[in-house]
Amino acid sequence: MDRAEQDARYKSAAAQYGPALERLARAVEADAAERRDLVQDIHVALWRSMAVFDNRCSLRTWVFRVAHNAAASHAMARRRAPKGVAIEELDLADEAAGPEEIAGERQALERLMAMIRALKAPDAQVMLLYLEDLDAAAIGEVTGLKPGAVAVKIHRVKALLARRFEGGRDG
């Protein structure tokens, strides 16, 4: 593949999924300067990957895989990166706290991102992909998790989000 074709593929993917990539970076990195770097790193990874993308999976699956892997590399390289907890641990910790009122959208988003950052990488990834409206099969394809494991994680994600942001309503 020549460079022009690689550039064209990248531009198309970035136009379609650019906002989702930025949301991913926001969820992974709290520091504004680091986040800008991460967004750029994700785009560079995506551009490089376009040289070898062979349509064996959908463009969306490929873009999310590349982006999440770049974000995971960033998190792994971060000094003293927090280990993260599993969804069920966050879920149990949340039960004692009970539902809370969220004042504004910004605050809700900040709380959501803090929650994602506290999760272990695979759990955070499932939650992010769920928020991006991918279904269970697509999440399995991106993560490499078995369908059963994805279903369990999505169930926990839904329950956790419902309790934290919708006053106990599940949906």
Place this chain on the structure above:
Amino acid sequence: MADIKNLWQSQKQEEPVTLENVHARAGTFQRRIRRRNLIEYAAGAVAISVFAWYIYALPGLMVKIGSGFCIAGILFILWQLHRRIGAEILPETSGLGLIDFHRRALARQRDGLRTVWKWYIAPVIPGFLTMTAGFYFDAPEPMRAAVLYDLFTRLVPFLVLVTGYVLFVNARGARKLQKRIDELDDVK
């Protein structure tokens, strides 16, 4: 549940990344890799120059042969570094699912740590031992006991301690990585 999804997806993109940005950053990344490689090769070249000077300047055939072995060992280490750096994240691997990508990255780091003695320490041992023997046999007979004493009370303990510490730290790091790999295998 749709509310929180809508809220999440309604976030505005603040700074769209341009193709020019991407090209520039990719270029910077390549230059950084080249500079890192250059530093490693320069350090290797300095070490090789020192042992080459030993061959030229130090007396005794065994010391010269030992220095030659050390040069061969350093060349082997440089080749291994080159090979291992080349195996770092390639565009192809970034399209793997997160679990496989993570597992592969961790396994590569673990294997690097587990085998560090084979490719980073062992290659210079024959040279070191030959040089040590050379220092002993090249010394005049009455001085040999003193040379031996010096070697076994200073140099050998120092090298054993440093090597032992490096091996211990690497083994501990490899165990931690294996634990993380096991955790990934459990969720898959």
